[in-house]
Amino acid sequence: MSYDLLIKNGTVVDGLGTPRFRADVAVANGNIAAIGKITDGAKQTIDASDLIVAPGFVDPHTHYDAQICWDPVLSSSALHGVTSVMMGNCGVGLAPCKPAVRDIAAWDLVNVEAIPFDVLSRGIGWEWETFPEYLEAARQRGSGINLGFMAPLTPFRHYVMGEESMDRAATTAETAQIKALLQEAVRAGAFGFTTTAIPQHIGYQGRPLACRQASREELKAYANGLKELGKGTIELALTATAAELSEEEYGLLDFLLTESGRPVTWLGVVSRDDKPEAGPDLLRRAEPLIKRGGIPQVTCRPFVIQINLRNPFIFANHPSWNPVFNRPTEEQIRVYRDPAFRQAFRTELEKPRIFSGRWERLEVKEVSNPAMKALEGKTVAEIARMRGKDGLDTFLDLGIEDELKIEYTIVLFNANDDLIPALITDPRTLIGLSDGGAHVDMLCDAGYCTYLLGTWVREKQALSLEYAVQRLTSEPANFFGVRDRGRLAVGMAADLVVFDYNTVGSGRRPEMHYDLPGNGRRLLMPAQGIQSTIVNGVVLYNQQQHTGALPGQVLRS
Ligand SMILES: [Zn+2]
Numbered sequence: 408m409s410y411d412l413l414i415k416n417g418t419v420v421d422g423l424g425t426p427r428f429r430a431d432v433a434v435a436n437g438n439i440a441a442i443g444k445i446t447d448g449a450k451q452t453i454d455a456s457d458l459i460v461a462p463g464f465v466d467p468h469t470h471y472d473a474q475i476c477w478d479p480v481l482s483s484s485a486l487h488g489v490t491s492v493m494m495g496n497c498g499v500g501l502a503p504c505k506p507a508v509r510d511i512a513a514w515d516l517v518n519v520e521a522i523p524f525d526v527l528s529r530g531i532g533w534e535w536e537t538f539p540e541y542l543e544a545a546r547q548r549g550s551g552i553n554l555g556f557m558a559p560l561t562p563f564r565h566y567v568m569g570e571e572s573m574d575r576a577a578t579t580a581e582t583a584q585i586k587a588l589l590q591e592a593v594r595a596g597a598f599g600f601t602t603t604a605i606p607q608h609i610g611y612q613g614r615p616l617a618c619r620q621a622s623r624e625e626l627k628a629y630a631n632g633l634k635e636l637g638k639g640t641i642e643l644a645l646t647a648t649a650a651e652l653s654e655e656e657y658g659l660l661d662f663l664l665t666e667s668g669r670p671v672t673w674l675g676v677v678s679r680d681d682k683p684e685a686g687p688d689l690l691r692r693a694e695p696l697i698k699r700g701g702i703p704q705v706t707c708r709p710f711v712i713q714i715n716l717r718n719p720f721i722f723a724n725h726p727s728w729n730p731v732f733n734r735p736t737e738e739q740i741r742v743y744r745d746p747a748f749r750q751a752f753r754t755e756l757e758k759p760r761i762f763s764g765r766w767e768r769l770e771v772k773e774v775s776n777p778a779m780k781a782l783e784g785k786t787v788a789e790i791a792r793m794r795g796k797d798g799l800d801t802f803l804d805l806g807i808e809d810e811l812k813i814e815y816t817i818v819l820f821n822a823n824d825d826l827i828p829a830l831i832t833d834p835r836t837l838i839g840l841s842d843g844g845a846h847v848d849m850l851c852d853a854g855y856c857t858y859l860l861g862t863w864v865r866e867k868q869a870l871s872l873e874y875a876v877q878r879l880t881s882e883p884a885n886f887f888g889v890r891d892r893g894r895l896a897v898g899m900a901a902d903l904v905v906f907d908y909n910t911v912g913s914g915r916r917p918e919m920h921y922d923l924p925g926n927g928r929r930l931l932m933p934a935q936g937i938q939s940t941i942v943n944g945v946v947l948y949n950q951q952q953h954t955g956a957l958p959g960q961v962l963r964s
Contacts, residue, residue, distance in 0.1 A: 410435050410449035411944055414905060417455030422462040422880035422894040424873050432460055434901040437944040437958075442897060451946070455905050458938055461876045462895045463490025463552075463902035464856040465883040467672065468642070468704060469843035470520045471554070472500045473513075477530040477924050480551035480953055483853040484843050486934040487913065488904035490942050491553040491884075491892055491962060492843060497644045497674075498602040498618035500559035501531065502541030503566040503588065509533055511570075512562055515616060519608050520845035521720055523927050530924035538563075538588070539595035542961055550959035551947050552940075553902065555887060557642055558592040558600040560618035560629070573614040576622035586628045590636060596963030598887045599639035599669065600629060604659060605647055606724060623662065630666035638964055640887055641671045647724075648760060649820060650677050650685035652693060660693075660701050670700040670886055675840050677710065678826035681763055686830050697835045702886060705830040706840035707859045710820040711915060712850045713772060713930065715813060716743065716806035720849065724760050727751035736811055743803045743811075753799055761819060766791060766798025768818050771805070775812040779805070787815070816916070828869035831859070831878075837886060838878050847929040851917040854932040861912020861935065872908065889962060901944035904937065911936030 412434040419430045419442065431445040469492045471481055484492055494500075499519045504512045513527040532548075535541040538558060545554055564572040567584045577585060589600050602618040621629075633639040641663050645656045652660075663671050678686045693703060714721055716739065722728040727748055731739045742748050756764040767788035774783060782790055782805070791801040805813055821827055831838055843853035856879050863869045870878075884893025891900045917930035940948040945958035 409447060410440055410445075411451065412901070412941070412946070413445060413449035413452045414455050414460055414903070415452055417458050417460035417905065419895060420459055420461045420873055420876045421896065422876055424877045426873060427459070432895070432903070434941075434944040437901055439895065439897055439899050439901050442895070453905060453939055453946075455938075457907070458905050459872070459908050460895070461488075461904050461906070462880040462893055462899070463904050463940065463942065464488050464879040465490070465889070465893050466492045466841050466843060466853070466856075467837060467839040467883040467886065468496050468674070469494045469841060469853070470496060470499070470516075470845035471843060473516060473522060473527055473531050474844045475545055475548065475550060475554065476532045479549055479957055480947070481843070482551070482953070483851060483929075483931055484841070485551050485940055485948055486937065486951060487854040487857045487932070488906060488934070488937050488940050489552060489853070489856060490902035490904070490940060491555060491889065493555040493557055493598060493883075493887060494844070495557035495559045495597075496601050496642050497608065498559050498561045498616060500562055502535055502538045502562060504533075504562055505536060505566065506533070508565065508569075511565065515561055519603075519616060520842075521718070521849060522845065522847055523923075525925050526847075526923045526927040538592040538597065542596055546961045549957035551953070551957055552942055552959045553892070553962050554959060555889065555962040556597050558589055558597040560600055560602040560621060561616055563588050563592075563600075564617045564621065568617075572617035573620065576620060577625050582625050582628045585625070586632045589629055590632045593633065593636055593639045593964060596961065597639070598962075598964045599633060599641050601642040602626075603644035604656065605644050608644065626663065627666045630663050630669075634666070634668045638669075638888065640669055641667055642673070643671070644674045646674065650679050650682065650689055652689055657693070657696070660696050664696060664699050664701050670702065672702045672704055672837060672886065675704040675706070676830055676836060677706065677820035678823065678830060679763075679820060680823040680826065681765075683823070683826055686826065690830075690833060690835055694835065702837045703835070704839040705833075705836040706821060706852060706855060707827060707831045707838055707863055708852050708855050709818050709822055709824075709915060710850075710852075711816055711818050712846070713814055713816050714849060715815065716803070716811045720846070721761050721817070721819065725752060725755045727755055739811060740807055743807055749799060749803065756799070762817070764798075766802065768822065769798075769802065770816050771813065772816045773814040774809050776809045779809055779813070824867075828863070828867070831863060832870045832874075837882060839883065847923065847927075848919070849930070851930040851932045854913040854934055857911055857913040857934050857937065860906070860908075865908065865911070888964060901941060903939075903941040905939040905941070907936040907938060909936070
């Protein structure tokens with residue numbers, strides 16, 4: 408027999424934790440047809456001598472809902488060997504949506520996921536109104552990798568309740584309608600629904616994101632909806648304070664697990680070097696929930712974010728910063744100069760939330776004022792010492808001196824490498840949190856898979872290659888109930904990644920590209936050591952070059 412594709416002489420790591428073994432892998436009709444010593448020919452052959460052959464990676468947490476319209480390949484993930492993604496997370500997305508209120512859905516994505524409005528208004532196709540139509544539009548457009556959709560609660564509430572969805576709980580009649588629409592979405596293929604309970608998730612015009620107004624009765628109805636269907640999962644963003652789970656948040660998780668009878672994944676557990684025990688403590692405390700299927704997500708990357716004072720996203724949960732959001736530059740500068748503002752911010756930092764007030768973690772990435780060039784690469788703390796001022800004043804003064812064009816990078820969480828292995832090797836966690844497609848000019852963690860393999864497996868030997876691949880493939884696939892992917896076995900869909908164990912990896916800092924609609928900018932992390940990404944039996948990337956194929960499918964629950 409002749410196969411469509413033959414990968415010869417590779418070392419197979421199957422995604423189930425089995426010790427690696429040498430074998431050829433044959434593909435026919437988009438599926439894995441044979442594994443072993445294969446002598447039959449194929450239309451196309453890849454020589455994988457000295458290379459690892461693994462199932463394609465499955466990313467459980469992305470926000471590509473809009474990006475699929477202008478970047479069907481989803482290069483930021485595909486480059487790193489990701490072959491399936493879950494999107495629609497954290498309660499925000501683009502369907503269902505009536506034509507008259509498209510801008511509101513877009514503004515929610517601006518505020519929660521920091522995708523520029525100009526990019527969204529130029530880039531989104533809007534060929535849909537209902538959620539099933541959105542899935543169908545994605546299928547017709549085609550995609551490089553496989554797309555799994557979660558139904559985000561915000562647009563569903565808005566579709567039924569209009570703008571009041573941002574102000575109040577739904578009535579019994581509205582709740583029944585929203586529940587029916589969510590069930591329709593899951594029947595059409597959605598893998599469940601998503602929401603958020605974090606206060607900094609603000610939506611249109613700074614109002615609370617609509618899904619945050621859902622009452623317990625509403626959430627009970629929606630969770631019961633999944634129980635009735637016997638399928639689907641729930642994703643929610645939690646932990647208003649990093650690496651801590653409040654009583655209320657614990658109660659909400661417990662409630663959703665009970666009312667849905669389905670797996671629930673939540674964000675997230677990060678490490679804090681000011682409180683090294685916080686992450687492990689949180690896992691211990693959440694263990695009763697985890698045993699019932701309430702799985703927290705962790706990231707294996709240091710959480711490095713690029714920020715500026717025009718769009719100071721990380722300070723959104725500081726009341727003193729409210730007057731600077733979505734304002735003209737001159738007005739922002741006036742606020743930043745104001746001693747009263749500085750004093751209020753200084754007081755708020757005594758109880759840190761996201762930013763801990765550690766100015767040595769903030770580094771000057773880029774300036775536009777030539778007189779300031781020498782400051783690039785220095786931390787705010789260093790410059791403060793040079794100037795004899797404190798960090799807070801220095802941070803704001805530098806912004807004003809550069810007309811708010813200065814770009815900073817900051818390591819927010821996972822700053823201490825010694826604290827990360829405990830979280831990523833813990834079987835109670837799901838590795839993810841790439842946020843692919845969100846915060847496009849602030850961070851790019853879509854390459855977490857190559858970072859895990861290069862940094863944590865090869866360099867630091869925190870976990871075995873076999874376990875790492877399992878964590879990137881069958882674990883997320885199993886969580887969502889994707890049965891035919893996430894493992895390398897005969898009969899499975901042929902989603903494969905071929906990589907060089909000696910060079911696989913990715914760096915700590917991404918590169919800026921100006922290729923979004925309207926020349927908008929985004930950060931992109933280059934991948935190392937990935938030879939081929941294969942989706943449904945078709946080579947999507949070869950030596951980091953897109954082959955032109957769009958072999959991705961819309962995954963259905
Ligand atoms: Zn998210």
